[in-house]
Amino acid sequence: MAIPLYCFVRGDTLGLVVLAPEGESVDQLAERLSRAAAPRVAPGTELKVVHRGRVLRGELSLKQAGIAPLDRVDLVMEGNTHG
Amino acid sequence: MPLRDEWCDLARKLDWSFSYTNEREVFPPALSGTPWLPSAEWRDWDEPFRSTYAEYVSTQQKKEVAFQAIAEAVGRVEDISQLDPGWLSVVKLHMATLPLAEFAAVIGNLRAARFGRDSAWRMTSLLGALDELRHTQLPLRAMHDLVRWDQQFEWTHRFFHSDDWVAVAGRHLVDELLLGSDAIEFAIGTHFVFETGFTNLQFIGLTAMAKQVGDRLFEQMLQSIQTDEARHAQIGHPVLKKLVARDPERAQRLVDKWFWRSFRFFAVVTGFAMDYLTPLGARRASFKEFVEEWVVDQFQSSLEELGLKRPKYWQEFLDALPIYHHMVYASAYTYRATTWFDFVLPGPAEQAWLLQKYPDTWPQLAPVWHNIEERWRAAGPGLEWYTHGTTPVSFCNLCQLVLCAGTPGQNSAVFVQKPERCYVFCSEPCRELFESEPERYAGHQGVVERILAGQAPANLLELLRYFGLNEANWGRDVVAGSYDFLAAEGRP
Numbered sequence: 001m002a003i004p005l006y007c008f009v010r011g012d013t014l015g016l017v018v019l020a021p022e023g024e025s026v027d028q029l030a031e032r033l034s035r036a037a038a039p040r041v042a043p044g045t046e047l048k049v050v051h052r053g054r055v056l057r058g059e060l061s062l063k064q065a066g067i068a069p070l071d072r073v074d075l076v077m078e079g080n081t082h083g
Numbered sequence: 084m085p086l087r088d089e090w091c092d093l094a095r096k097l098d099w100s101f102s103y104t105n106e107r108e109v110f111p112p113a114l115s116g117t118p119w120l121p122s123a124e125w126r127d128w129d130e131p132f133r134s135t136y137a138e139y140v141s142t143q144q145k146k147e148v149a150f151q152a153i154a155e156a157v158g159r160v161e162d163i164s165q166l167d168p169g170w171l172s173v174v175k176l177h178m179a180t181l182p183l184a185e186f187a188a189v190i191g192n193l194r195a196a197r198f199g200r201d202s203a204w205r206m207t208s209l210l211g212a213l214d215e216l217r218h219t220q221l222p223l224r225a226m227h228d229l230v231r232w233d234q235q236f237e238w239t240h241r242f243f244h245s246d247d248w249v250a251v252a253g254r255h256l257v258d259e260l261l262l263g264s265d266a267i268e269f270a271i272g273t274h275f276v277f278e279t280g281f282t283n284l285q286f287i288g289l290t291a292m293a294k295q296v297g298d299r300l301f302e303q304m305l306q307s308i309q310t311d312e313a314r315h316a317q318i319g320h321p322v323l324k325k326l327v328a329r330d331p332e333r334a335q336r337l338v339d340k341w342f343w344r345s346f347r348f349f350a351v352v353t354g355f356a357m358d359y360l361t362p363l364g365a366r367r368a369s370f371k372e373f374v375e376e377w378v379v380d381q382f383q384s385s386l387e388e389l390g391l392k393r394p395k396y397w398q399e400f401l402d403a404l405p406i407y408h409h410m411v412y413a414s415a416y417t418y419r420a421t422t423w424f425d426f427v428l429p430g431p432a433e434q435a436w437l438l439q440k441y442p443d444t445w446p447q448l449a450p451v452w453h454n455i456e457e458r459w460r461a462a463g464p465g466l467e468w469y470t471h472g473t474t475p476v477s478f479c480n481l482c483q484l485v486l487c488a489g490t491p492g493q494n495s496a497v498f499v500q501k502p503e504r505c506y507v508f509c510s511e512p513c514r515e516l517f518e519s520e521p522e523r524y525a526g527h528q529g530v531v532e533r534i535l536a537g538q539a540p541a542n543l544l545e546l547l548r549y550f551g552l553n554e555a556n557w558g559r560d561v562v563a564g565s566y567d568f569l570a571a572e573g574r575p
Contacts, residue, residue, distance in 0.1 A: 004531075004535055006477050006486075006496070006498070006507055008486075008494045008496065010491075010492065011450065011451070011491045011492070012451075012491060012494075013409075013410040013411075013413040013414045013448075013451055013487055013491055014410070014411075014414035014476055014477070014485050014486055014487045014494075015476065015477040015485070015486030015487075015494055015496055015507075016472075016474045016475065016476055016477060017474070017475045017476065017477045017531055017534070018474060019541060036472065036473075036474035037472075038458075039417040039454070039455065039458060039469075039470050039471060039472050040413060040414075040417055040451045040454055040455065040472075041450075041451070041454060042450075042454050042457070070504075070505045070507075072496070072498055072507075080450075
């Protein structure tokens with residue numbers, strides 16, 4: 001099942017709504033968010049997903065990470081190529 | 084005493100006692116507003132213009148003739164098509180958001196013309212309703228002939244009938260302020276805060292810019308409208324003065340609420356125009372400078388004169404002033420196909436100007452524009468989609484604008500979990516306003532709620548159609564990315 005999430009990419013100017021499969025990994029979600037923000041934020045080499053103040057382990061599925069529908073998720077990227 | 088002054092108040096101040104009903108039934112609190120005071124308390128209500136209907140008709144007729152002459156002389160396609168393309172977007176943005184909002188203001192004024200508590204207030208509101216009808220008709224008439232040349236001008240009429248996200252946000256504001264308010268809230272929210280507090284940004288600032296770019300039609304239209312607004316905006320002051328005397332807490336709360344909501348609206352509509360869409364050579368001052376002059380200084384002194392405090396969200400307003408509209412513009416640029424007007428990519432000269440005007444905040448925005456430039460360079464002119472988002476964006480459950488508050492480093496979105504659902508707000512003031520009147524706002528279906536309920540598509544291309552847009556009218560870059568500075572190697 002796909003769950004809607006409110007997503008914010010550090011360095012971006014707006015919030016996004018992403019529909020992500022519950023079984024998707026945190027790393028895959030990070031890639032998805034990086035692509036979604038790419039028109040405004042250059043991709044980074046190190047991606048961290050933050051949920052309720054915790055950095056999530058990349059291999060966990062969204063369900064295992066405790067991400068629920070309409071939760072806020074933040075993506076922090078380091079090593080951006082521009083800016 | 085001139086004869087006119089002898090009889091004027093006989094007509095203007097014509098209240099009477101009711102014999103077969105009572106005052107509270109004639110002026111129910113739900114429509115007349117609270118605090119509900121007996122008519123004797125309102126007897127001293129007055130405003131400085133004291134126009135009669137005959138004077139009104141005579142003055143307006145002259146204005147109509149003058150505007151018609153200007154429209155015929157300089158409002159043809161041949162004239163408008165000579166204007167700067169960025170400026171044309173200012174016109175399209177304003178012409179869409181203005182006329183049908185003004186039409187809603189006809190209704191708000193007519194409600195006050197019936198339920199305002201003093202006859203002079205009702206008379207002035209009746210003239211205000213006629214003003215707003217005129218402000219509906221002028222842009223519709225002036226833009227109509229341009230539609231055959233550029234379909235984006237059709238949004239002058241189409242905008243408020245559409246489900247475009249800007250229209251959803253616009254209706255949320257307009258429905259509450261102009262259609263859903265009682266006569267007292269309307270007088271304070273519309274006349275005192277919106278018209279007296281903020282519209283000088285349009286009437287002084289934008290008029291000066293229109294003159295600079297050579298758009299005499301827009302300049303004359305705004306000036307003509309301004310003379311009406313200056314008269315009917317006077318309704319707000321005496322109503323607020325009475326409210327301050329009888330219920331200062333409510334007076335302050337209404338000012339707090341409508342100040343914040345009006346700022347959000349003007350930050351987008353006027354902020355875009357002043358800092359991005361108007362060509363650099365025609366800019367007189369930045370949006371922030373205009374707001375500091377016309378809102379921070381002048382509105383603040385009006386409040387002090389009435390014994391009111393600064394609006395509650397004053398600090399949040401000051402914090403947002405140098406950055407909020409920049410966040411929205413950068414976001415909207417990369418979702419430009421979701422609007423009906425075109426966007427300008429700020430080049431090196433524009434960015435230098437923005438840095439000078441916003442030294443503390445522009446450096447936070449510059450990396451975003453640098454990234455957009457790099458993507459234009461990579462894609463080449465004409466490939467709009469490489470600098471365009473495809474993922475749905477999120478909106479505030481109060482102002483219905485995109486969650487663009489805060490900074491690129493820290494978006495200030497606030498989440499509130501209620502038993503029925505989770506709500507999200509762009510900022511603390513929007514959260515607080517929502518939570519102070521949840522019964523007024525909770526049922527509203529924003530764009531995200533419509534997508535999640537299956538009423539609107541999540542796919543961006545389909546969503547554009549839902550918004551009422553198509554390839555012929557959706558927003559683009561004004562020159563499709565064909566800027567000289569992009570052709571240069573790297574950053575200048």
